[in-house]
Amino acid sequence: MSDKRVLLIVGGGIAAYKCLELVRLLRKSGIAVRCILTKGGEAFVTPLSLAALSEDRVYQELFSLTDEAEMGHIQLSRSADLVVVAPATADLMARAANGLANDLATTALLATDKPVLMAPAMNVRMWNHPATQRNIATLAGDGISFVGPDEGAMACGEFGPGRMAEPAAIFVAIMERFTQEPVLDLPLKGRRALVTAGPTVEPIDPVRLITNRSSGKQGFAIAQALSALGAEVTLVAGPVALPTPPGVHRIDVETAIQMQAACQAALPTDVAICVAAVADWRPAEEGALKIKKGPDGPPAINLIENPDILAGLAAQGPNRPKLVIGFAAETNDVEAHARAKLTKKGCDWVIANDVTQPGVMGGEANTVLLVTHEGTERWDKAPKSDVAKLIANRIAKALT
Numbered sequence: 234m235s236d237k238r239v240l241l242i243v244g245g246g247i248a249a250y251k252c253l254e255l256v257r258l259l260r261k262s263g264i265a266v267r268c269i270l271t272k273g274g275e276a277f278v279t280p281l282s283l284a285a286l287s288e289d290r291v292y293q294e295l296f297s298l299t300d301e302a303e304m305g306h307i308q309l310s311r312s313a314d315l316v317v318v319a320p321a322t323a324d325l326m327a328r329a330a331n332g333l334a335n336d337l338a339t340t341a342l343l344a345t346d347k348p349v350l351m352a353p354a355m356n357v358r359m360w361n362h363p364a365t366q367r368n369i370a371t372l373a374g375d376g377i378s379f380v381g382p383d384e385g386a387m388a389c390g391e392f393g394p395g396r397m398a399e400p401a402a403i404f405v406a407i408m409e410r411f412t413q414e415p416v417l418d419l420p421l422k423g424r425r426a427l428v429t430a431g432p433t434v435e436p437i438d439p440v441r442l443i444t445n446r447s448s449g450k451q452g453f454a455i456a457q458a459l460s461a462l463g464a465e466v467t468l469v470a471g472p473v474a475l476p477t478p479p480g481v482h483r484i485d486v487e488t489a490i491q492m493q494a495a496c497q498a499a500l501p502t503d504v505a506i507c508v509a510a511v512a513d514w515r516p517a518e519e520g521a522l523k524i525k526k527g528p529d530g531p532p533a534i535n536l537i538e539n540p541d542i543l544a545g546l547a548a549q550g551p552n553r554p555k556l557v558i559g560f561a562a563e564t565n566d567v568e569a570h571a572r573a574k575l576t577k578k579g580c581d582w583v584i585a586n587d588v589t590q591p592g593v594m595g596g597e598a599n600t601v602l603l604v605t606h607e608g609t610e611r612w613d614k615a616p617k618s619d620v621a622k623l624i625a626n627r628i629a630k631a632l633t
């Protein structure tokens with residue numbers, strides 16, 4: 234990559250600080266980086282930091298005698314193989330979409346004959362605004378490509394899409410443009426994963442339901458960890474109040490029947506991980522009207538068995554994922570019950586946890602056993618996000 238050059242335009246958003254890491258990653262790979270820092274960008278990072286990391290001078294002014302004498306703005310716009318805008322703010326994208334050239338950044342974007350990659354970053358409402366979406370469509374129509382934005386907590390305190398893609402993801406997007414092929418350094422790149430999470434709810438009548446206790450945290454963390462390793466993840470989620478992990482395709486369901494249908498529709502996948510606490514039974518009939526209290530006392534609810542989604546996925550057939558993983562929440566004899574489940578359900582691994590341990594149900598930490606046909610491993614107590622990363626790494630190892 235030592236012959237490649239990036240012109241990095243740093244816009245004015247809090248995400249500008251992430252550019253320093255991006256410059257470092259690019260330089261580490263031998264890619265030359267030249268930076269244009271906008272007035273807004275300068276409020277967040279200093280020209281000195283960018284110059285030190287890029288090992289080049291930083292360009293800021295359109296009509297600067299020194300800049301123009303050293304390198305005219307037209308020449309600057311063409312001095313790289315790829316122009317990257319990160320963060321691409323709503324304002325910068327609006328100006329670029331309309332062909333304005335009222336500062337060095339927009340002039341370079343208008344004058345360049347090189348491909349342009351933008352990493353948008355802004356508040357979620359600004360991102361969702363029709364004006365921004367119009368501008369993005371215009372820029373995409375002009376041949377500009379995008380990386381991100383991610384969905385998640387933002388510096389402004391709101392939540393949703395708008396957070397700039399992580400430097401590593403922007404770096405991968407840049408490398409893909411240079412090599413014209415997917416970068417294979419993410420171990421689950423090109424792999425498909427299915428994750429179920431959260432509870433299911435089974436209606437008794439329009440206002441009452443049967444459900445299980447499940448926060449969905451462990452399943453969502455696993456979906457996020459698999460996505461971070463490059464997998465294409467479908468997350469089938471029962472009703473939980475959790476944000477969708479970045480890059481994950483989420484399907485919301487309520488009942489076990491709906492969850493099963495969504496899982497079958499997501500096949501084929503390389504791996505399926507059933508973390509959901511599926512209700513074992515559902516009322517045989519859902520009353521169309523609310524059941525009223527009456528002289529006969531409480532109603533009898535006739536229950537029928539729900540389909541076992543995990544066992545269905547693990548059943549032999551052309552669509553069986555290579556690796557099918559179940560979870561087991563147990564209160565006693567954890568390993569023995571987990572091992573029995575491995576055989577009964579036909580899956581490859583069972584990840585078991587003792588739900589009598591304080592903080593497992595609904596909490597942030599988990600202590601798990603990994604039970605496979607080869608043996609049992611006991612993992613130390615760790616945050617659910619760390620357990621998820623360990624599981625994702627083990628899956629990556631098993632699939633390669």
Ligand code: C5P
Binds near residue numbers: 507510541574
């Ligand atoms: O049988 P038990 O509910 O203990 O099994 C737990 C495992 O089976 C979990 O992985 C859970 O997601 C899955 N399961 C399922 N469908 C059901 C019941 C459990 O996928 N109806």
